Amino acid sequence: MVAITTGVFAQENWVSLFNGQNLDGWERHSGEAKFFVADGCIVGESVETKANTFLCPTGEYADFELELDYLVDEGLNSGVQFRSELFAVPRKIHVEGRTPTVPADRLHGYQCEIDMAASRMWTAGIYDEVRRNWLYPGKLGGNTTNFTQQGRSISKPGEWNRLRIQCVGTSIKTWLNGELRTDMNDAMTLRGRIGLQVHGVSKERVGRHVKFRNIRLREIAVAPNTLTPDEQRAGWMLLWDGQDQKGWRSATSEKFPAAGWRIQDKALTVTANNGEESAGGGDIVTRARYSDFELLLEFQLSAGANSGIKIFAQPDLSPIDRVTGKPTKTGSAIGLEFQILDDAHHPDAKLGRNGNRTLGSVYDLLPAPADKIVMPMGQWNRARIVSQGQRVQFWLNGQQTAGFDRSTESFKQLVAASKYTNIVGFGEWSDGHILLQEHGTPVAFRNIKLRKLP
DSSP, rough: EEEEEOOOOOOOOOOOESSSSOOEEEEEESSSSSSEEETTTEEEOOBBBBSEEEEEEEBBSSSSEEEEEEEEETTTOOOEEEEEESSOOOOEEOBBOOEEEEEEOOOOOEEEEOOOOTTTTTOEEEEEETTTEETTTTTTTHHHHHHHHHHHHHTTSSEEEEEEEEETEEEEEEEEEEEEEEEEOSSOOSSSEEEEOOOEEEETTTTTTEEEEEEEEEEEETTTTTOOHHHTTTOOEEEEESSTHHHEEESSSSSOOOOSEEEEEEEEOOOSSSOOOOOOSOEEEESSSSSSSSEEEEEEEOOOEEEEEEEEETTSOOOBBOOOOOOOOOSEEEEEEEEEEEETTGGGGGGTTTTTTSSTTTTTBBBBTTOOOOOOOTEEEEEEEETTTTEEEETTEEEEEEEEETEEEEEHHHTTSSSSTSSSSTTTOOBEEEEEEOHHHHHEEEEEEEEEOO
């Protein structure tokens, strides 16, 4: 892989995803369209169905460039999925106030469109399959009229066209026949599957073909704790540079804790201290306070680990006992907590109400789904927290685990039933610090980045 910190990429390390002879290393998902190999191309053939069908190489990809040629019959819609997901069983997902049920084996996520509609020609735009529909042109940028005009001028109906997709961090770009089409920034899903689509069609469009060839990919290794130029332009800032303590302090003083934390292997790690809360060095908080923001970070659990990410942290409030809720001299600073926990081995997973102290939960308030996605021990998990106005969302590994409105009566009722019941106005503060919790068990953090939202 190629390590980068800028937008200039080396020209080597490409890997062919298709051998030109058979579909070894590929698998079909979601629908019933046919895929076969002819004349050194992957051919997708439409069948009468409402379901879209996808042919996917095995494996997942995060930061990469993908290039391919396509040739599509008139009237047939297609696309290329990337950073997309599959579930083995049906499950509900939470997306912008909606809770669609994703069927088993249904590929969903970002799609680079292959569009033959004469009315728009949005090829190389980004459609969010199942989840949010059109993103670009749409809510994440792009003027629809200009996008259509450019598409008509550079697309080659009835001929081979060249697509290029580049994903680096939160930046997503596409090109059609060498011209930039999409340039957007989105952090919902940062890794996933690739898939070639054959759209479901009505009876009169059965038997039409889309062909793919020269399919190649190269992974891009982005150095930890860095921002690409595209991320910087999108407003992202690093909250930790991977090297020193700059930007952070103890929750109880202006200095960084002398114990309880170590900087090693470009990660900020809690050291072991018998699992005691804030007894080794205590929590750390950002020196700045934040209100409307999107926060991303990665964390790595150890066996039996307990920690948390708190937003709107208020270090001037007295800590409280995690069992009784009464004030205590030693304890974690007060804030809304994204719980980090080894659910399988830590007793806190069975405390609280209905699992509201498990990984990805709003600690002691709202439980994360039992079928949440958790990376195997020793691998990095991805947390995402979005706070805008009174609305807050918690995300774990690309899936929303909680969403709530801090101004509602239902939120106040959750607080009243929690250990925070005696803290006046808990969770309703206008701003606060970002906090990483020291709970005496090893948990590592890295790639901590934030962008302010309007």
